[in-house]
Amino acid sequence: MTPLFLLVIAALLRSSIAQDFDVRQHLSTVTRYGAVKDVSDDNYMDLSVPNGCTAVHLNLVARHGTRAPTKKRIKELDQLSYRLKELLNDAERKASDGDKSLESIPTWLRGWQSPWQGRKKGGELISLGENELYDLAIRVREMLPELFNEEYHPDVFPIKTTQVPRASASAVAFGIGLFSERGSLGPGRHRAFVVTSESRASDIHLRFYDTCTTYKQYRESQEPSVQKLKEPTLLEVSSALKKRYHLNFTVQDICSLWFLCKQEASLLDKTDQACALFSPTEVALLEWTDDLEIFILKGYGKSLNYRMGVPLLRDVFYSMEQAIVAREENCPLGTYEKARLRFAHAETVIPFTCLLGLFLEGLEFEKIQKEEPLELPPKPPKERKWRGSIVAPFAGNNMLVLYECKGNSSQSTREFVDSSGKYFVQVLHNEKPTLMPVLAWCN
């Protein structure tokens, strides 16, 4: 009786774990913002802003929203379609009478065609992505009313983007949300607003990864070794799938199928086709190979990766200094900047996040300061902080809010001097207040 009981419990547990596992949260940088926005890594507590503090400036660095696959990947999926035909034909030829191996092949594989088949152009922001940025803006406006209850002026709310269309369209979607009902255009009473970009060759704030030759050389030279690191996992998954479905999958097939899973899950909300080929454990492993890749090529893996982001960090810092000057000199409203809003790419957000020292394990911050190399993110089932789905999902973003706190010494934990302003920086990652390795509240 007891073993039966235990089995039942185990089965229930397993199915509930399977239900808790949402593949859409495990797609590295192909993860949708909505899938991870409320996922919390640490014991997050609402860091409420103390009395006497008001926000005086906001810096935003955001990745563009969910986008269509690029032209290169569209072709890869078209090739996958042929490849699947090959595999199925191969399997059918080899099957003898009474062989039930064909029954294990998922039905959708027969005759599958890429949903993006025939498209010549790719990489554009899709409606889903527009909505991500639009909704983000509405929330930002609600979260910081003291900043946005002011009439729009391009010098008060500068909006910057890269020349890449999906970033610019993200900026526009954000602006449409941020200034809705503040103007007179259309039924939504929108305001028009300024969006500017720099020429590709001169964009050192947002597209530094493309303007820095040293970095580009480094990245190219590392790609083979990254592939080598990923290979054992891909082989492991590939042989598991061969056994499971009796099809002769190669490592390239697994890569393409994993890519297809990410696109289906994030763009089409479809988790029962390509994603269903993999078990949750296999998904976790494939996710880890993606996270490894961005760690090495774009993140903490090499200090060069984030040092190129220093002009951006300087720009952010400089804007804060100017805001402080404006407050100290009591500049009238409408004459000084209240927010600097930037829309770019994962290759911008990842290094910037590293410059802030977020998503480090334990004592890694000290290691970085000592210029010692970090360990790679541990392989599942070990836990890790570095996850592409959280560091840089679609619309992933960092916000640095500058607060001015007036108060007297009896109320606060820090020592305020009389009623002079004291300035504090709060960092939010994907709208969640985040601890920078130094302190919870920095000034």
Added chain:
Amino acid sequence: MTLLFILAIAALLHSSIAQDFDVRQHLSTVSRYGAVKDVSNDGYTDPIVPNGCTAVHLNLVARHGTRAPTKKRIKELDRLSDRFKELLNHAKSEVSDGDKSLESIPAWLWTWQSPWKGRKKGGELIPLGENELYDLGLRVRERFPELFNEEYHPDVFPIKTTQVPRASASAVAFGMGLFSERGSLGLGRHRAFAVTSESRASDIHLRFYDTCATYKQYRQSQEPSVEKRKEPVFAEVSSALIKRYQLNFTIQDISSLWFLCKQEASLLDKTDQACALFSPAEVALLEWTDDLEIFILKGYGESLNYRIGVPLLKDIFDSMEQAIVAREENHPLGTYEKARLRFAHAETVIPFTCLLGLFLEGSEFETILKEKPLELPSKPPKERKWRGSIVAPFAGNNMLVLYECKGNSSKSTRQPDENTRKYFVQVLHNEKPTLMPGCGNKYLCPFDIFKENVVNPHHNHSFNLICNARVETTETCSIACKFMRFFSRLFFFEGAEKSNSSEQGEL
């Protein structure tokens, strides 16, 4: 009795002429789009696009919409306020008992303060200007359904702007109109769209007037002589106003009052204050001085003015060629560009309009081809075609529509094979189809003729050669001079937000 009758007629005529005169149509480049959009210079009737022709590509070059005065001008108006006090005090001190001269002074002068007083920042697009572009976007979409009944993609509908905020905001306003109800954002179901700009130092398509050193030198050198040409008119108007209002106006006062009139009329719809100081004849003269200035410094006055716009013309021509290739090769929908939309400044639209040869009198086009100088625009009351309020009002624009016309030999004047496609270019200025001198008297210009007569004549003028040639031949730069130039360039790049104060701001 007859005399009385004649006098009555004259009075009625006079008042009706006065009523027909709307000062808002005479404000040169400070005219609002709505004030001039339906004003026609010639006996214009809307030409119908023939059967069998569909639009396959659109090039748009537009000026930004109505904007607030720039910082420099805001200060000028603040000074005007002080100046009024001076003038009025002076008039009061000179008045003796029974002298009624103070009664001729308009009441508003006594208490006037600039509506933009105290503002530290200027030049931004105002809601009026946003609406101009938004509405233009809606009208363009309605006019060319075959172009815009397609899903937005940044490669199909690229939108370009300069980095100057009023141009970028104009692009955004236009896009919001063009793609409204095509998406899912907000109540208007808007689509988001990509808007991109080039860095100021590299914008040779839209801000060529700022990237070309030779042109900037020319402009600076001509400004004194332009002022000299304007002076007689200002002196004339100034003495008329001194007599009329018994105040000691200077030429600078007249200049500022004319500027105030333009701002009041266009931005605030107020024509009964500063503008009412001038008679219609005086307004026409002041308008002419403005038009003269832009003719000389930005228009036909010097071929350099528009030759720097050749990269833009080439860009437009290339886009048409690419559209033709896409059609000839039957590219599927969604894979080729349908419209290239650009938002810039008067300094862009004016030269581009000149490159197309619009607003020329009589046989001036031949004069240009022979590289001979043109005459300046005629002084009122003589008529003229060159008017800033029509060439480049706020939101003023040129559209080049590429039509594909299918026909068989029985219908067309050319001899095509059956079902041969033929391509034609139609030019619209401020949404009105316009005749290009190079294309004779046809509203639809065959593409090869457009290429031969409008584009190719400018083929030999290389932007780099024109713009960088003279920089080396100026005084040799000593080491100290080179040092200064190096640091000034550093600051120029660093302070991209602070435009050069010595530069005239763009319009």
